Amino acid sequence: MPTVDPVAVTVSIVLALIIGYILLSKPPTRAAPKRAGSPPPAPKEAPTKSKLLSQPSGAAVAAQMSVMSAPAADLAPPKSTPISVAELAQCDGKDASKPIWVAIKGKVYDVTNKREMYGPGAGYNVFAGKDASRGLGMSSLDPKDAVSDYSTLNEAQMKTLDQWDSFFAKRYNIVGKVVP
Numbered sequence: 161m162p163t164v165d166p167v168a169v170t171v172s173i174v175l176a177l178i179i180g181y182i183l184l185s186k187p188p189t190r191a192a193p194k195r196a197g198s199p200p201p202a203p204k205e206a207p208t209k210s211k212l213l214s215q216p217s218g219a220a221v222a223a224q225m226s227v228m229s230a231p232a233a234d235l236a237p238p239k240s241t242p243i244s245v246a247e248l249a250q251c252d253g254k255d256a257s258k259p260i261w262v263a264i265k266g267k268v269y270d271v272t273n274k275r276e277m278y279g280p281g282a283g284y285n286v287f288a289g290k291d292a293s294r295g296l297g298m299s300s301l302d303p304k305d306a307v308s309d310y311s312t313l314n315e316a317q318m319k320t321l322d323q324w325d326s327f328f329a330k331r332y333n334i335v336g337k338v339v340p
């Protein structure tokens with residue numbers, strides 16, 4: 161019969177208690193805390209119109225998105241080809257043989273490679289085929305705001321618009337400028 165060392169037994173019990181305590185007191189995994197006003201988690205795929213419109217379209221969302229780092233694209237030198245409003249309207253994605261254009265402050269950006277975002281039925285189609293500067297500045301997806309006159313924007317909205325402009329300038333080619 162082996163002798164039981166009382167010290168070893170005590171140490172084992174104490175160790176078991178410590179390990180048990182550590183395991184049991186481990187906090188349950190919690191979802192990341194929600195900060196008030198923070199945007200909902202970005203969907204993996206392009207957001208659909210219904211998804212976007214069911215969410216609060218707060219300025220925080222657009223502010224956050226407008227400063228997101230746009231990957232530097234291989235861009236052609238900006239063109240100043242005059243583009244009429246009617247010509248711009250043709251490039252709203254409905255005709256798949258035509259490019260998709262979005263104009264900001266008169267500059268026409270070619271967003272054709274993001275058809276899944278700007279094409280018909282997509283969340284940002286409201287900006288396609290027009291100069292939607294006011295809507296971008298207002299962080300609004302409402303078609304009635306998607307107009308070129310941005311003179312009514314306040315300072316913060318003007319800043320948001322400029323952030324969108326530089327966001328687009330980093331990733332899309334400028335194919336011309338809108339002429340009346």
Ligand code: HEM
Pocket residue numbers: 199200201202203207212215216217218221222225228271274277284295296297298299300301
């Ligand atoms: C809860 C609401 C919203 C969510 C979850 C959301 C989500 C997103 C996501 C995930 C992207 C793609 C980012 C990337 O490609 O790096 C994006 C881009 C964009 N969002 Fe939103 N958005 C929301 C509301 C809005 C609103 C209100 C506007 C109105 C101005 C807006 C305008 C844009 C624009 C212009 C882009 C750039 C698309 C591109 O050319 O890549 N979004 N958004």
